[in-house]
Amino acid sequence: MDLSDVLCDKIKAIKTVADSAAKAKRVIAMDGESKGKIVKVAFFDAKPYDRESFDRSNREFGFQIVYFANHLSPQTVSLAKGYDAVCAFVNDTVDSAVIDSLVQNGVRLIAIRAAGYNNVDFKAAFQKIHVVRVPAYSPYSVAEHAVALMLSLNRKIHKAYYRTRDMNFSINGLLGFDMHGKTVGVIGTGQIGKVAIKILSGFGTRILAYDVYPDEKYRSEIGFQYADLNTIYRESDILTLHCPLNKSTYHLIDETSIAGMKDGVMLINTGRGGLIDSKALIHGLKSGKIGAAGLDVYEEESDYFFEDFSSTVMTDDVLARLLSFNNVLVTSHQAFFTKEGLHNIAKTTMNNIKDFFDGNKLENEICYRCSTNACIKKETGKCF
């Protein structure tokens, strides 16, 4: 038995088979040798709450789901052998090596149970394996979390909580500011950015937004302004990021953009960690240029987020430094984590899988050509 066998045994030991009490068994309707077989789904990076919501939803669908606690990665991809689909999350690796192994192992669908998909190599997947996602499950969950971070940092709730528990009822150092009348910069006015704008409008803030595709209809409905990034950096008291991570947004917030910001600006990131150059953020915090930061995501989060490391030594010096600032609030990618969000993620993911194996149109399929005129999905119902 070599090391890889030992590793594999260990991995298998932590897999759990789904509640097979599903009423109806969902079989593959497409033509081909697997027609009539029950759809088998390998579910990676499974947590107890995922299992609960997917098992509940699966009563309606009847897939055979096997839950693996491991991340999907080149080391664990062999676990997917014999499955029809894999279900992956934000910190799973879906690069070309993993994609090729999935295809070789007979997997035909990658179902991402998230809105963001920066972890998928779409060029490698094109014409080999279909990729579906959950484009919208609850924009409210993420926008509300962004505002929760803003209010907590502004009114120093994270400090007040510890003070009063320690019978320290002093309010020295807890001074906040009225949200009313402040300027909030919103980068990305898609589904989440739009909800954030609506909530923030309720506080009486002035909103400056930027999007590569501005939504003029929504702008005139709500009454905010679009502006270029430099104006937003210069005028915003608070900046909140709601754009996707891609080549054009990688390290959007870096030394140069921070230098153009208002002194003491509050920065909120519930988008993706790679939107911010963490080292530049640390410099900005140390100099006081950045007055506070609320981070639900972090560039190197896949090493830590979603797991309990409370009994180990932190080896990521950048994350350790960020956690040491008393004006930085880090949450572990939990913005999506509401009852409604989880329910909708499970339901849409199951529907995506069902549609694929029933041979239906794939509303939520994505590929690298989707944003170009070369996309054929509108005509054919699939990306290829």
Ligand code: NAD
């Ligand atoms: P969306 O696709 O509805 O909106 C994204 C918007 O960003 C679009 O309007 C798009 O035009 C715009 N955009 C694209 N490139 C841009 C650029 N260079 N500059 C400015 N705007 C740009 O997506 P959404 O549902 O609103 O989600 C936004 C992001 O939030 C996702 O991509 C994901 O990374 C992140 N997210 C995080 C969590 C969490 O739990 N923290 C949960 C869901 C989504």
